[in-house]
Amino acid sequence: MGYYVIAHDGNRYGPADAVTLQQWVREGRIAPNTVLEDEFTGTQIRASLLPELSHLFPQSAPPPPYQAPPTPVAGGGPSSQATTALVLGILGLLCCGLLSVPALIVGKREMERIDQGLAPVEGRGLAQAGYILGIIGLVLLGLGVLYFLLAVSVWQPG
């Protein structure tokens, strides 16, 4: 069974299983008063009241007055996924447009991970560039396929 994490801005992340939630608590991404929503029933509960997580929060600590946004991970340079998204985006434009598909997807996913504080924030520019190049590559591929279909429609065999 998984839970969605309701961020202070109303966004929902997940669903995440108990092991993932425990890891997020240890990393400081989930505070005692963070609201979790049951994946299936939609029931909402504070993280400190969830049996799987309650032992991870210090009992004496008062709950913070508001839920902090996900802490951006900084340092260590951009992640390999961010760099990969950019490289695939460039290859998608220069070589086969098919490579634009993974560029777009990997770039988008990495931007989401960065925004959730799960990946180094330094890679956001690279991931975004890969994402945008992926879109451009796909548009060009689509135009190429349209041109190809047009050529096929007027093609006379023999």
Added chain:
Amino acid sequence: MVRRGLLLTAVVGAVWLGAYALQPYVERAPTLCTFRLVTGKPCPTCGMTRATCALAHGEWAKAWHYHPLAVPFWVVLVGLLWTHLVLPLRVHTERWRRISLRAFLAVVGIALVWRIGEWIR
């Protein structure tokens, strides 16, 4: 997750149906590859469209002739799409995302080395 899985299956299925329908035409069509248009040499994934169309007709030998890595390319591409678009965000799925991305890059890397070998010959 089920809905996204079905959607991805439908899109990949549509691509293969398109490949099946276009098979008679792609073999004599002009290239869409920027790299080939500029340099005159095939890029690492040149031939993949024709190989895919041949595969859609079950013509394995022809697919191998156009691009020997067509089958592994599609396997890792679908794996990449599945892990990134269908699986929910969890610790063990993060690992599968990394693995699928590395597998995809490995196949593209092998294609690159193979094509560089062709350019040199």
